[in-house]
Amino acid sequence: EVVTCLPEYYKWNQWFFLKFLENGLAYRKKQNVWWCPNDQxxxxxxxxxxxxxERCGAEVYQRQMEQWFFRITKYADELLEYPGVVWPESGKIMQRNWIG
Incomplete structure (x- = not known):
């Protein structure tokens, strides 16, 4: 079971994020997002x-917000062909579309 509020968990997430940031792999930019006014x-x-x-049924709209992004496209092939994960073809297509 993964418990994200435990220090043993989030300290490693913070460490990885800082490594991404230090190496120019994490960045912020404005992006259109779907916004639910009911759930905020x-x-x-x-x-x-x-x-x-899908949660509350409220009509949603797009708005621009600053978001975090990761530069992972240059690692796309390595991520998709990682030997520790066996992807079904549908999963590979979905991941390829997400990674870029």
């Missing part, structure tokens, strides 16, 4: 169904 949160594309929030 950003939604992934998959959480928007027929223009509505």
């Amino acid at each position: 949160t950003v939604l992934a594309n998959e959480q928007v169904v027929d223009g509505c929030c």
Whole structure:
């Protein structure tokens, strides 16, 4: 079980994030996002169904917000072909589309 509030967990996440940041792999920029005014949160594309929030049913809209991004496209082949993970073809397609 993963418990994200435990120091043993989040200290490593913070360490990895700082390494990404130090190496220019994490950056911020403005990006259009799906926004749910009822839940006051950003939604992934998959959480928007027929223009509505899948959680509460409220109509959502796009707004621009500053977001964190990771420069991972130059590692795309390595990430997709990592021997420790066996991807089904549908998973490879989804990951390839996400990675870039």
